[in-house]
Amino acid sequence: MAIKLEMLRTFRVVAEQGALADAADLLGRTPSAVSMTLARLEENIGAPLFETDRKNRLTRLGEMILEEAVRATDVFDSSMGAIRRLTASTAGTVRIAAVPSIIATLLPGAIARFRFAHPEVRLEISDLDSASVRRRIRLDEADIGILSAAVDEPGEGVTVAADRLGIVYRTDGPIARALAEGEGAPSWSLLALEPLISNPLCSMVESPVVARLLEACNLEARNTTALLSFVREGLGATVLPEGAVPILGSAIGFVRPDDPPTRRALRMICRADRKLGPAAQAFWDVLL
Structure with missing residues (x-):
């Protein structure tokens, strides 16, 4: 008798x-039926998986087989989810994970165009930082991801837009006063006037001032909402893209330094090993 997925799933739940x-x-079965399934699995393996009849302690072999059982059942469940989405055809759900600036700028128009052509499709939008967007795509928790990347960074995805990075600051703080009193083009050195609130975008700025501030920085956030809250509370200044300007709100300013001007790309990604379903592919085409 061959080992079946049902046996591995039962063993995993018991363990x-x-x-x-x-x-x-949990399985919706009788204890005797579960016990019989475990017995068949152990018979196929040729060794016990539990040290006692109480099933509360695994043998060393059982621990190793549990790892494989978890992997096998997770892969199967993920595949079944993908199949269900594919069989839904264009009438289904498209899951999009995107950085906040794209949600505030490019995404609303794309959603309006998509819904006009596909009113029956449900859209689920998640507001995340770039690292979380990648993780959602990798774990098949999103169909399409849109993240920030350096303009000259090779590799993943398709570039759908680009914008400038700049300094975000309180309009009544030291940076605002320096801008009001100063002459000439704004500089990244303005960041030295306030504590830096770091985030992954800061590393894209090729400025020795920013590099030095990053080394000494003791406050970091990855979520745009958190970054803006910290700036609003007077905890310091940070670096954000120009696309975030519509969501800055009151009491927060934005300036684009030119030494050097720094651009970030917005890239659209999906699982390279899995074809998009019809609805997700249609939304991908709209964004392109």
Whole structure:
């Protein structure tokens, strides 16, 4: 008799619950049926998976097989989810994970055009930092991701837009006063007037001033909402893209230094090993 996915799933639930009765309740089966499935699995393997009949402690072999059971059932569940989305054809759900600036600028128009052509499709939008967008795509928790990257950075995705990076500051703080009193083009050196609130975009700025401030920085945030809250509370200044300007709100200013001018690309990504479903592909084409 071959080892079946049902056996591995049953074994995983029993191992994770640590009790046969609890596992049976979770699986919607009787304890005797669960016990019989485990017995068939152990018969196929040729060795016990649990050290006692109470099923609360795994053997060393059981621990290793549990890792494989988790991997196998997770892959199967992920594939079933993908199949369900594909069989939904254009009438389904498209999951989009994007950085906040794209949600405030490019995405609303794309959504309006898409909904006009596909009113039956549900759109789920997540507001995340770039690292979280990548993670959602990798774990198949989003169909399409839109993230920030350096303009000259090779590799992933398709560039759909680009904009300038700049300094975000309180309009009644030291940077605002220096801008009001100063002459000439704004400089990244303005960041030295206030504590730096770092985020991954800061590393794109090729300025020795920013590099030095990053080394000494003791406050970091990756979420745009958190960054803006910190700036609004007077905790310092940070670097954000020009696309974030519409969501800055009151009491916060934005300036683009020219020493050097720094651009970031907005890139659209998806799983390279999995074809987009019809609805997701249609939204991808709209964004392009």
